[in-house]
Amino acid sequence: MRAYLQLENGMIFEGTAFGKIQEISGEVVFNTGMTGYQELMTDPSYYGQIVTMTYPLIGNYGINLEDFESDGPKIRALIVRERSKSPSNFRCEMDLDSYLKYSGVTGLEGIDTRALTKTIREKGTMKGVITTRMLTATELRKKLGAYDNSKAVYKVTTKESYIVEGTGKHVAVMDFGIKNNIIESFKEKNCKVTVFPATASWEEVLGVNPDGVFLSNGPGDPKDYMDIIENVKVLVDKKPTIGICLGHQLIALALGGETKKLKFGHRGCNHPVKDIKQDRVYITSQNHGYVVTKVPESMEVTHVSMNDESIEGLRHKDKPVMSVQFHPEASPGPSDSDYIFEHFIEVLEEVGHNA
Numbered sequence: 001m002r003a004y005l006q007l008e009n010g011m012i013f014e015g016t017a018f019g020k021i022q023e024i025s026g027e028v029v030f031n032t033g034m035t036g037y038q039e040l041m042t043d044p045s046y047y048g049q050i051v052t053m054t055y056p057l058i059g060n061y062g063i064n065l066e067d068f069e070s071d072g073p074k075i076r077a078l079i080v081r082e083r084s085k086s087p088s089n090f091r092c093e094m095d096l097d098s099y100l101k102y103s104g105v106t107g108l109e110g111i112d113t114r115a116l117t118k119t120i121r122e123k124g125t126m127k128g129v130i131t132t133r134m135l136t137a138t139e140l141r142k143k144l145g146a147y148d149n150s151k152a153v154y155k156v157t158t159k160e161s162y163i164v165e166g167t168g169k170h171v172a173v174m175d176f177g178i179k180n181n182i183i184e185s186f187k188e189k190n191c192k193v194t195v196f197p198a199t200a201s202w203e204e205v206l207g208v209n210p211d212g213v214f215l216s217n218g219p220g221d222p223k224d225y226m227d228i229i230e231n232v233k234v235l236v237d238k239k240p241t242i243g244i245c246l247g248h249q250l251i252a253l254a255l256g257g258e259t260k261k262l263k264f265g266h267r268g269c270n271h272p273v274k275d276i277k278q279d280r281v282y283i284t285s286q287n288h289g290y291v292v293t294k295v296p297e298s299m300e301v302t303h304v305s306m307n308d309e310s311i312e313g314l315r316h317k318d319k320p321v322m323s324v325q326f327h328p329e330a331s332p333g334p335s336d337s338d339y340i341f342e343h344f345i346e347v348l349e350e351v352g353h354n355a
């Protein structure tokens, strides 16, 4: 069926709908990965967004039952240049179209994704609607005006706290929309993990007497979460703490730093980041639209983006508190930066030793 992407600046891209056919609005962002569509669709940090893939052929290894990053897709729609109609992989259980239909996500194929990406890069991230009937300018404005993705963390966080048993260090996780592979990464290091909902207070988190605290990734603008930031202020003061992506931004804000929205964000599994101390570049997995712009006085920069020199990692000068903007848990993407988890566990061991 013919379908259109109508952007808030008036541009129209015409293609063909697949997956669940419906009229859907969202923030249109692009992802530069050649693979990883299954992981990114189910990464809760993408909640409410329309994602266009820059790689021109998507779906060629299908969908398997293992690479989900949460209980189902969190994106609103997926845009591809060409959808593979004959996926092939030993783990393939179904094709992309069937999965999107089954899980209620809209697809749009056959549009010039390169032109769309260039538009977003030049003009910045903007909202759009995917529709099978062309909207008038007034209808488009109304539809986009009704789109609200604020406070999305509360839609994707766990409802109840739960424990993942392990014999090693005990990490209290604040779940703002955590990816499965972060929990897997702690499990691989034998950690016991207690996962708390985003609404948990610092008293509840410290109540389980963890060795350290982890602040997860999650959707939206970090400044929307002032209540969580108040909790983070206490947690970083009392326990060794590590944050990834949204967690990193919340630590920076809690300690007096600043964040802002990037023009078009970093999304993909091929983003080069330099570890300043090691003087080494790692290829990282990324998905963020906001960035730390002012470093808190008590912290220093540990990692920078090789693409735009933005801040990618921070460390407290006196306390065992650290954070990264990229995703060391990979999924999708290379696990080169897994050392971030290893380093945190070492810090927990050291702190435990000296206690």
Ligand SMILES: NC(=O)CC[C@H](N)C(=O)O
Pocket: 045, 216, 217, 218, 219, 220, 221, 222, 244, 245, 246, 247, 287, 288, 289, 290, 291
């Ligand atoms: N993956 C994340 O945690 C994303 C953080 C934040 N929502 C951003 O877009 O910058």
